[in-house]
Amino acid sequence: MYGLKPDILVDLPEKYFCLTDYEKVAAKWCPGCGDYAVLGNIQKLCRDEQLDPAKTVFVSGIGCSSRFPHYMKTYGFHGLHGRAFPVASGIKWRRPDLHVFVITGDGDCCAIGAGSWIHAIRFNIDLTVMLFNNEIYGLTKNQTSPTSRMGTVSNTTPRGSVLPPINPMQTTLGVGNVSFVAQTVDWNPPHLYATIQAAHRHKGFSFVHIIQRCPKFQSDLVEQFTAGKDKLYLLTGNEGVELDDVVIKSFDHTVEHDAHNINAARSLAEDPDNIYLGVLYRNTKAQRYDEYGVHNIGYTVEQKMEALNSELNKYAV
Ligand code: SF4
Numbered sequence: 188m189y190g191l192k193p194d195i196l197v198d199l200p201e202k203y204f205c206l207t208d209y210e211k212v213a214a215k216w217c218p219g220c221g222d223y224a225v226l227g228n229i230q231k232l233c234r235d236e237q238l239d240p241a242k243t244v245f246v247s248g249i250g251c252s253s254r255f256p257h258y259m260k261t262y263g264f265h266g267l268h269g270r271a272f273p274v275a276s277g278i279k280w281r282r283p284d285l286h287v288f289v290i291t292g293d294g295d296c297c298a299i300g301a302g303s304w305i306h307a308i309r310f311n312i313d314l315t316v317m318l319f320n321n322e323i324y325g326l327t328k329n330q331t332s333p334t335s336r337m338g339t340v341s342n343t344t345p346r347g348s349v350l351p352p353i354n355p356m357q358t359t360l361g362v363g364n365v366s367f368v369a370q371t372v373d374w375n376p377p378h379l380y381a382t383i384q385a386a387h388r389h390k391g392f393s394f395v396h397i398i399q400r401c402p403k404f405q406s407d408l409v410e411q412f413t414a415g416k417d418k419l420y421l422l423t424g425n426e427g428v429e430l431d432d433v434v435i436k437s438f439d440h441t442v443e444h445d446a447h448n449i450n451a452a453r454s455l456a457e458d459p460d461n462i463y464l465g466v467l468y469r470n471t472k473a474q475r476y477d478e479y480g481v482h483n484i485g486y487t488v489e490q491k492m493e494a495l496n497s498e499l500n501k502y503a504v
Contacts, residue, residue, distance in 0.1 A: 206231065209259055211257065217401075217402065221373030221399035222251060225255075225399070226255065228380045240260055240261045242285050244264065244278055244286070245290060246274050246287065246289050247266065247289070248269050248300055249266075249268035249269075249295055250268075250291075250292035250294055250325070250326050251401075269303060271303075272289060272306075275289045279314055279477055288315045290317055292319050293319070293355070294324045296318050305358075308392055309363060311391045318394065319399045321404075321408065322401075323335060323405045325405075329341050331344045334354075337352070341404075355396050356368060360452055360468060365392075365470065367394060368394050369428070370395070371395060372464065381434075384429075390475070391471070418461055419461075419464060420461055421464050422443075422465030424445065426469065438464075446467065446468055
């Protein structure tokens with residue numbers, strides 16, 4: 188052993204996964220798109236948490252951000268519009284040993300997938316969900332989405348949208364059995380990373396609302412926050428999001444928040460003038476549907492047939 192003393196030998200895992208174990212092909216989003224930042228931070232998170240690529244799945248619907256699974260060297264499912272939630276729930280329910288991530292956009296989640304979204308929150312299956320909200324349909328080239336602000340001019344509302352937008356934070360926090368709700372922005376990588384990490388470590392349906400840059404069709408979105416910096420507040424005192432002092436000091440405004448208080452969380456989500464970054468709500472005791480479904484995992488084919496026949500026999504006449 189070249190004279191090395193045993194007490195300085197490092198106990199290395201059998202296989203250490205590097206960033207290249209998660210990186211697939213180069214992403215094809217527009218230059219400056221916020222999706223790049225999320226992709227890079229997710230790959231870093233997978234490396235840091237040493238998630239086995241063979242046991243990690245990214246499930247998406249349709250939209251610019253939903254191309255995500257193509258760029259990860261893990262398992263992936265680029266599914267139907269608005270149907271990422273049921274697919275991901277099914278995967279996690281039957282394979283609780285897998286790390287399952289959901290990638291969805293504002294159109295995918297809050298329009299065609301709204302029903303799936305609401306029920307997935309209530310089922311509280313252990314998924315890490317990232318809603319990329321750029322307030323526009325980008326893939327189909329500029330249509331008003333359910334989260335577009337009033338007055339948004341697009342191909343579908345050339346005179347400006349007339350309806351108030353859906354607030355994804357408010358909606359998620361309004362569903363019974365909600366478990367974890369956080370908010371971040373793609374242009375603050377340390378905060379983005381820490382928030383996704385906290386979501387991944389939470390057991391249950393972890394919902395992360397990411398305010399995402401779309402320089403192609405929503406160039407004003409970021410200016411609202413970067414020009415008027417006072418709109419962004421960092422939540423402090425909330426468990427789970429680990430930030431160093433340099434990141435905390437980069438925010439002009441912080442506010443103390445108790446992430447276990449749902450009424451306080453709802454009141455922050457409803458604030459029309461300010462955006463709060465961090466964990467708004469966390470309930471580790473919410474019922475998890477995936478815990479009810481695991482009892483017959485590992486059945487043989489014969490046992491499954493026997494169980495199935497026994498259930499069907501109840502309807503025999
Ligand atoms: Fe990103 Fe917008 Fe381009 Fe889509 S259209 S890739 S969201 S910048």
